[in-house]
Each structure stands twice: as structure tokens, then as C-alpha cells.
Amino acid sequence: MLGVIGIVISLILLMYLAYRGITVLVLAPVLALFAAFMGAGADAHIMATYTEVFMKSFAGYAQKYFPVFMLGAIFGKIMDDTGCAKSIAHTIAQKLGKEKAMLAVALSCSVLTYGGVSMFVVAFAIYPIAVSLFKEADIPKRLIPGTIAVGSFGFTMTALPGSPQIQNAIPMPYFGTDAYAAPVLGLIASAIMLTVSMLWLTNRANKARKAGEGYGDHPGENVSDMDVSQLPSFIISIIPIVLVLVLNFIFSRYYFGGASYDSSYLAEYKTKLSDVSGMWSLILALLIAIIFAIVSNLKRLKDVKNSCNQGAIGSLLAIINTSSEVGYGNVIKSLAAFAIIQNAMLGISSNPLIAEAISVNVLAGITGSASGGMAIALSLMGKQYIEMAQAAGISPQVLHRIATISCGGFDSLPHNGAVITLLGICQMSHKESYSDIGMVSVVIPLCTLVIVLICASIGIV
Structure with missing residues (x-):
């Protein structure tokens, strides 16, 4: 019983101290070893647990996912530095006009994140455009963070089939799937999340207008006008995103997934094609898209080397943080007391879909990280979920999609790093804007998850 208490205390401390600003790089190993000590006392092999369990799990996750983190970050940096991200956003905003300012911002974010650009790059790129549109339409600025959240860490991150975001890549090795797993369920979830979120935000804007509230006075706002003439064309800007999506599909379904591909040599590496084809497809798609974006924008890139370096270096903290959380999860998994918690969660x-949905959501909420929570949940119980699914005749594709949609619920609680960053970029406080962020990125995704679970139960894939 003491071991269970130790695990619970370590989880509570992980959530609280991360919210207080202590890096997970320190928290994860310390609290994992604390839980180990609570469970075994003087018999706990602290150093062996650290080097042989925590660090091996840490290294295993980094080995598996680092290429996607790094290439995704470089791709986002190139799209930002070339002006491609701003060009896409400006074109969408121009076509829709000020009357549909909120939809223009949400769709701009959606296109960019669906193409593989990180939420942080999207927020920085879209914010100045959002300010201009919201001012012109006289919509309260406090609604900008929620509108950006709809497209930047909503359905394109978790539900839309083919998304190259890391949240859609994590389940692939566990379930032998690709980024386009359970496409119908993904499209249903995406349609619900986008539609209901926009209805919510539009209603909020209408209420503000009736109350006489406009954009507001924000003296500290420092947004410079964008020189549209220096941006690349929309066609040149959108091609890299199309390349990521199309090539990922072709590689995963027709090249590595084709019957003519001889994967027998993988036996020498003690793996099989289903475990790696999804990752290989995404890596190659991102790499080709990066090369195209660089070559087609050489005149606009001031320093190709610097852009690539900054993107690569920027990916390190993200992969190391998530690897630390996976290391934490595997230490917890190794403890005798975890069997009690595991049986409770599986019980x-x-x-398996409901059990998976709850565990992923809870752990994403505790860690304040969609990718971290899902990685911990699948590393702890992924094998059990697939066994339960096989026994129940449930496709691994459905497990994949439920896991990704689930990670985008409780992860966006107020202590989430992306939420805090977004509010900082928009110069808004939790008090001013979190209610809308919480609605579009927590409440609506959770309600959508329930609907998707019902759809999955009647055989929709």
C-alpha cells in the first residue's frame, strides 16, 4: 500500500511542481526515484533504477522519435523564416475578409499545423494577422488565444488523419499503424471540434458586440505591419505542406505498405516493417518538403544554415522533456505497486478504447503535455490495450485514433506549457482568455471523444 501512495504522491508533485515552473528534466528522474524508494525502502536499487530503467527508456524514446521532432522543428523554422507561414495565413484572411475574421485565423492555424508546423511557430506567425483582423472587425482581443487554439492545438494535432504532428506519430510503433489510421473517425472528430468551437467563439463575439465591447485598448501592444510584397506566393508556400501530406500517404500506403516491398532484411535488425514504416514515411516526407521549401525560397532565406541550426536546436528541449516523462513512466511501471494501479486503470x-481514453487523458492532464501523457500511457499499457483489442475484434487503427484524440483533452489545463506560451504571445492573462481556451481545447474535445467512442463501438473506422 505504501508503494501505491508513493506513486500517487509522485504524480501529484509532478503536476504541481511542473506548474510552479520546475523543469521536467529535474522532476521526472527525482520523482520516479522517490516513488521507487517509497515502494521498496532500503531495498530500492536507486542507481540501477536510474541508469537501467529510467535512462534506457529515455534513450529508447529519443532513438525512436528524435528524427520526427528534429525534422518537424526544422520544417517549421524554414516555413517561418521564408515567410511561407505568413503568406498562407495572409491569403486565407484576405479571401475570407474581416466578416469572418475568427474563421480566417482558425483555418490559417489549421492549415499550418496540419502541414507539420509547430504550434509555437504558428502562434507567432498568426498573432500579428489576428490582431489586424480582430481590430478591423472590432472583436475583443481576449478571444484571439481561443481562436488560435482551435487550429493550433486542436483537431489538426490529434484527430485529422495524416497529421505529421508528433501526437499522431507516437502511437504508430505501438499499434503498427500509420498517420492515416482510422480516417473516418478522425474526420468525424475534426468536423465536430472545428464546427462546435467556431460556434462557441462566434457566439462569444456576438454577445460582446451586443454588450458594446469591442477590440479594446491595449497600450502595450507592439505589432508591426507586415510587408506583404516580400512574402512568397501562396502556391509556393502551400506546396511544402501538400508534399508532407501526400508523400506521407504514398510512402506509408503504397511504397513501404506495398506488397512489392521486400522487408525481409529487417530481421537482421530485430524488427518488422509494421513497427517502422509509419515513422520512415513521415521522416522522408518531412525531409523532401524541407528541401523543396529551401530550394524554392533561397532568395528569401537570409541564412539557410542558421535556420536549420535553430530548428534542430529548438527540437532538443521538446524531445528531452518527453523522453524524461517516458523514463518516469517506465520506472513507475517497473514497481511492484504499479500492478495495483494498472489493474485499477484496466478495470x-x-x-480497451474506454480504458485507453481515460488513462491517456488523465496522464496528459497530470503532465500538462499531450505527447508526454500519451507516451507514458502507451509505454505503460500499450501492450495490454492491443491484446484487449485483438480479443474484442477491435482494429489497432481505432486504438491509434482514440489515443491521439484523448491526448488533446486534459492536457490543456491551465498549467499546460503551450497554453501559457500562447497567452504570453497574445499578451493576455488566464483570467481574460482561459475560459475560451479551456472550452475549445478541453471541454469540446472531451465531448467529441465521447461521440467518437460511440461511433467506434458500432464499427466505424
């Missing part, structure tokens, strides 16, 4: 429901 929540005999349906």
Missing part, C-alpha cells in the same frame, strides 16, 4: 472498463 475501469472491459472496453
Whole structure:
């Protein structure tokens, strides 16, 4: 029983101290070893647990996912430095006009994140355009963070089939799937999240207008006008995003997934094609898109080397943070007391989809990280979920999609790093804007998850 208490205390401390600003790089190993000590006392092999469990899990996750983190970050940096991200956003905003300012911002974010650009790059690129549109339409500035959240860490991150975001890549090695897993469920979830979120935000804007509230006075705002003439054309800007999506599909379904591809040599590496084809497809798609974006924008890139370096270096903190959380999860998994917690979590429901949805959401909420929470949940119980699914005749594709949609719920609680960063970029406070962020990135995704679970139960894939 003491071991269970130790695990619970370590989880609570992980959530609280991360919210207080202490890096997970320190918290994860310290709290994992604390839980180990609580469970075994003087018999706990602290150093062996650290080097042989925590660090091996840390290294294993980094080995598996670092290429996607790095290439995704470089791609985002190139799209930002070339002006491609701003060009896409400006074109969409121009076509829709000020009457649909909120939809223009949300769709701009959606296109960019669906193409593989990180949420942080999207927020920085879209914010100045959002300010201009919201001012012109006289919509309260406090609604900008929620509108950006709809497209930047909503359905394009978790639900839309083919998304190259890391949240859609993590389940692939566990379930032998690719980025386009359970496409119908993904499209249903995406449509619900986007539609209901926009209805919510539009209603909020209408209420503000009736109350006489406009954009507001924000003296500290420092947004410079964008020189549109220096931006690349929309066609040149959108091609890299199309390349990521199309090539990822072709590689995963027709090249590595084709019957003619001889993967027998993988036996020498002690792996099989289903474990790696999804990652290989995404890596190659991102690499080709990066090369195209660089070559087609050489005149606009001031320093190709610097852009690539900054993107690569920027990916390090993200991969190391998530690897630390996976290391933490595997230490917890190794403890004898975890069997009690595991049985309780698996016992929540005999349906593996419901059990998976709850565990991913809870751990994403505790860690304040969609990718971290999902990585911990799947590393702890992914094998059990796939066994339960096979016994119930449920496709691994459905497990993949439920996991990704689930990670985008409780992860966006107020202590989430992306939420804090977004509010900082927009110069808004939690008090001013979190209610809308919480609605579009927590409440609506959770309600959508329930609907998707019902759809999955009747055989929709």
C-alpha cells in the first residue's frame, strides 16, 4: 500500500511542481526515484533504477522519435523564416475578409499545423494577422488565444488523419499503424471540434458586440505591419505542406505498405516493417518538403544554415522533456505497486478504447503535455490495450485514433506549457482568455471523444 501512495504522491508533485515552473528534466528522474524508494525502502536499487530503467527508456524514446521532432522543428523554422507561414495565413484572411475574421485565423492555424508546423511557430506567425483582423472587425482581443487554439492545438494535432504532428506519430510503433489510421473517425472528430468551437467563439463575439465591447485598448501592444510584397506566393508556400501530406500517404500506403516491398532484411535488425514504416514515411516526407521549401525560397532565406541550426536546436528541449516523462513512466511501471494501479486503470472498463481514453487523458492532464501523457500511457499499457483489442475484434487503427484524440483533452489545463506560451504571445492573462481556451481545447474535445467512442463501438473506422 505504501508503494501505491508513493506513486500517487509522485504524480501529484509532478503536476504541481511542473506548474510552479520546475523543469521536467529535474522532476521526472527525482520523482520516479522517490516513488521507487517509497515502494521498496532500503531495498530500492536507486542507481540501477536510474541508469537501467529510467535512462534506457529515455534513450529508447529519443532513438525512436528524435528524427520526427528534429525534422518537424526544422520544417517549421524554414516555413517561418521564408515567410511561407505568413503568406498562407495572409491569403486565407484576405479571401475570407474581416466578416469572418475568427474563421480566417482558425483555418490559417489549421492549415499550418496540419502541414507539420509547430504550434509555437504558428502562434507567432498568426498573432500579428489576428490582431489586424480582430481590430478591423472590432472583436475583443481576449478571444484571439481561443481562436488560435482551435487550429493550433486542436483537431489538426490529434484527430485529422495524416497529421505529421508528433501526437499522431507516437502511437504508430505501438499499434503498427500509420498517420492515416482510422480516417473516418478522425474526420468525424475534426468536423465536430472545428464546427462546435467556431460556434462557441462566434457566439462569444456576438454577445460582446451586443454588450458594446469591442477590440479594446491595449497600450502595450507592439505589432508591426507586415510587408506583404516580400512574402512568397501562396502556391509556393502551400506546396511544402501538400508534399508532407501526400508523400506521407504514398510512402506509408503504397511504397513501404506495398506488397512489392521486400522487408525481409529487417530481421537482421530485430524488427518488422509494421513497427517502422509509419515513422520512415513521415521522416522522408518531412525531409523532401524541407528541401523543396529551401530550394524554392533561397532568395528569401537570409541564412539557410542558421535556420536549420535553430530548428534542430529548438527540437532538443521538446524531445528531452518527453523522453524524461517516458523514463518516469517506465520506472513507475517497473514497481511492484504499479500492478495495483494498472489493474485499477484496466478495470475501469472491459472496453480497451474506454480504458485507453481515460488513462491517456488523465496522464496528459497530470503532465500538462499531450505527447508526454500519451507516451507514458502507451509505454505503460500499450501492450495490454492491443491484446484487449485483438480479443474484442477491435482494429489497432481505432486504438491509434482514440489515443491521439484523448491526448488533446486534459492536457490543456491551465498549467499546460503551450497554453501559457500562447497567452504570453497574445499578451493576455488566464483570467481574460482561459475560459475560451479551456472550452475549445478541453471541454469540446472531451465531448467529441465521447461521440467518437460511440461511433467506434458500432464499427466505424
